[in-house]
Amino acid sequence: MICMIKIFYLIAKTITFPGTLFKAFLEHIACRLTLTAMENDRYYQNNEMCGHVEHDLAERKGQAFVLCFFPFIVMLIFGIIFAWAGSIDIIALGEFRRTEQINLMGFLYVYLGLCFLTNLFPSTEDYLSFKVLFYGKGSKNIFLKIILAPLFAVFFIGTKLEKCGLSLLTSAAFIFFMPQILSLFVPALTNLITDYSTGLN
């Protein structure tokens, strides 16, 4: 069973290799930012650290936060931009072809969105450091605990999903339903901006 989970994890990481490498690169940047010692810079490796870099465990709260949050938020922003462009273009509008040729850019956006959204979450070690430092016995700051609770929940679920390679499926589903999700606020926002700009004119 564990072997199968590892295989799924590696398959997901391999399929989404642009996101895998970019995520590890961002973790590398986070390590440099927090002066966390890294053992190597093998971004792609045939084990559970694929798409992550091996580094010392975080000792401070700030360090743990940056190691988890910085790669997550950058990957999320990139992922949403790509997924937005791709899902509206391909799924909502159905622009499969562009000037008599396959709409390669549209499909590329969908793929990149999938790659970036699949590799959002921190490694298990980073997640556990985050948990121990913010929610462990030594942590008494209730305010921080409440503020970070949604993020902690996202990391908790995301890390578990990514560990089994399931984040690939959840990302695919997210991209497929993204037009519906966007329709909850984008049309209203667009009309608001249009009305505002019309008012200004």
Add this chain to the structure above:
Amino acid sequence: MSENKDLNAPVDENLDEAVASVGEEVEQLPEEAAADSAETAESITEDVSEDGDLDKELEEIRDYFQQELDKAKAQAESPENEAEETADEEKKTDEEAEEEVNENLCLCCGEREKMEGSDYCEDCHEVMRRYPFKWVYFLVALLAVYVAVLAVGKIADINAGWVYAYEGDVLAEAGWYNDALDKYEYAQNYLYRSKVEPKMIYLRNLEVGYEQGGFNVINAYPVSVATLFEEWELKLPHMKRLKQYYMTAQEMKATIQTVNEEIFSEYSSTPAEELPYDEIIKKISSLENKVLHIGIDEDGNEIADEPTTEKAGEMSSSNAVYFKRTTKYNTAMLQYFKYYFATTCNKSFDEKIGFLEAVKANAPEMIWLYAGEMGIEYAENGDKDKALEYADIIYKNSETDVTSYYIRSLVAKKIDNDYDKAIEYCEQGNGYSVNYEFYRQIALNYLLKGDYEKAQENAESAYGENQDLSTINALAFCALANKDETKFKEMEQLFADYNAELEDKNNALDFSQSVLDLKSGKKTVAEILEQGGYDLYD
């Protein structure tokens, strides 16, 4: 016992080895003994044969085995082995000490001592805190940023088009088909400017268009589908509904074409009262169950042919290239044509409603084709419940289909004689889609109420929307009722100008009999409207 014995090995190891080798030799003993036994056995056999003393010889063999075993045990416990074991123990202690020294050294450089709680020395750890980047990843990151900027540009480019399409979806869901189609049109035009080919919007536009219905839609449908989609695309799962709509529209269009060209054209100049009703109905009925070949030719024209062979699936008699198939004439449309002729020939209500019921039975989903006509027929016939039932069906299917308001206004006017309510329904209908007929109906209701001034106002609005005989007669009638001679003369002049240009004076136009009767003073407004069934008669 092994000859290449490692003297540096630990004492315990040596002891184990010695014991093991004794065991091996003990295991080997039976083999040697077997060989010896063979020789001994031969001598024994000889001896037995000579002396016959077998017990004695067996005892000798047992002694021999015991001696060999004792010898092996004695070797294992000899003082030489003890010395080897001591040497091994000493060696092991040295290695352990060396290992302890190595464990304290940095894993990275192997020279300096480790920091507390780390595998690395302070210097190496400091370097690892600033682990260098590979420059290639900066290029990859720059590329990712560049593609992300392109993606943002793409979002900005198509967002408004998608928002229009989304609003269209919401309106279509609520049954506001006209507004939904307008939104899809905006979306398509907007995206066309960005050179986007939005197949999903084409799909939704065509689906909503079909659900709204109408003869114009059916006429344009097959070619629209064939222009916007490839034949293989219609086989995709999400195109299933469109494919079904397309095939039905293809059959309906072929039916309309055939009935128009082969039946109607023959009687185009025949007055209604001289039409051979039974013969026409028979001709229309003959088309039922007839095989039909349909498709699109290379120029994009719709082709519908009756086959020269009866073999299904062959386009034996046409130039159809795309979307070709063999089918039959659309039964619902044939029934509708029968209704049309029955109405033209002023047939009874039962006959007309029978044909409409047949349309409904064959195509219950085509509300646009039968529900409006049924509601109006029932309203005209005084069946309020049935008329309102169909008005509800139309309203539920499409909130903006004004036919439901028209039926309700007819019911209010003809059955309930509630002219204010009738005017209200007409105004509601006009709120969704301005229609000359609603203005004309409002004018008639004001005439029935006795408010001729308002009647003329609305008749003028109807005439402003559409200049045909019904609006001209309505305006002339209202002008006469309102004693507005100027307006009446204006209408008279209209006919005079038209007739003056005619070569064949037999085709000259004049006011309807109801206008002429009012003008001549033969009948009052109320008498005319009562005779016309709350409308003007011809």
